[in-house]
Amino acid sequence: MSILNELMADVAALFVPPRCPVCGEPLLMGERAVCSFCRATAPLTGFWREADNPVASKFWGLVPVYRASGFLYYLHGSGWRQLIHGFKYRGAWRTARAMGEWYGRCLAESGLYDDVDVVVPLPLHPLKRCRRGYNQSEYIAEGIAAQLGVEVDRRSVRRKRNTASQALKPRRERARNVEDAFAVRHPDRLEGRHVLLVDDVMTTGSTLAACASAILQAAPGCRVSVAALAVSRRELGVKA
Incomplete structure (x- = not known):
């Protein structure tokens, strides 16, 4: 911005x-x-207090994620969905940062994320970032990192393929859509560290799993945890 x-x-x-x-x-x-x-x-999940939770279970058998949580439920038709669309599509980046700070305070209070060394926002492809003008996940990551007292690394992981929107893909095609979409430019910056990978919305978890896998392949000595600001109750199989 x-x-x-x-x-x-x-x-x-x-x-x-x-x-x-x-x-x-x-x-x-x-x-x-x-x-x-x-x-x-707010429709908060409370998952950041639990090592084993429905978000963590989405990655079982896919990629060895150390910790995983979501902050609130992404509810269709709710004002919270409009809030997310505001910073995702309408330039309300300050809201993204403020939500990240709120989420970060909860992560810090839980004690499960005390040893995080660096926060990595899920990268956008340069063409998409150019059209949007910013990456909303970076602002969420900034808010979280400020509360955890760690740095944000925006440069080590990149998106090498400009994939179609996951929201437009059938569920069974989402993993294929993001396969080999990410690359790590500076694995030495992540090696041996606890990396917290941050995204705005998680549905099936395919995108986060693909990015986490790329990080672990490039820097096998690191640990990767995941923090999504919003998660789909339906995809997680959580009843209202």
């Missing part, structure tokens, strides 16, 4: 009171990104 865009957003905030992206109500003084009511009623 350019400095000019940041400045324009700051100026706009002076004239247009910010609203909660979940419910649409004006944010009160002291409220940041999401209003207090929506925070209190």
Whole structure:
């Protein structure tokens, strides 16, 4: 996100009171990104407190992920889905960072992620990043890393194939769509470290599994954990 865009957003905030992206109500003084009511009623998973949880089980038999969790459920038709679409497609990157900070505080409080050494955002292909102007997963990763007190590595892992959107693919084709889509440019930066791989939304887990596999192949001495901001209740088989 350019400095000019940041400045324009700051100026706009002076004239247009910010609203909660979940419910649409004006944010009160002291409220940041999401209003207090929506925070209190958020569809949080609680998976970051459990070593064995439905997100972790998605990777069993696919890739040896050390820890895995999702922060909230991605619910169709809900305001939380609109919040995610806001930073995914409409430039609301500040919301992505604030949500990352919230998630990061929970990860830190759980104690299960205390030994994370570096946070790696799931990379976008350069063409897609150019069209969007930013990678929303980087802002989520920044928020998480700030709370864990570690660095963000945006350069070691790259997306070498501009794959079609997973949302447009049938479930059975998603793993094939992202096969060999990722490469590691600097395995020495990850070797021997505990890497936390961060993405915005996880459905089947195919994309995260493909990226984690690429990291482990390039740096076999590292451990990879996964943190997805939002996860699909249906894909995880979790009842409402």
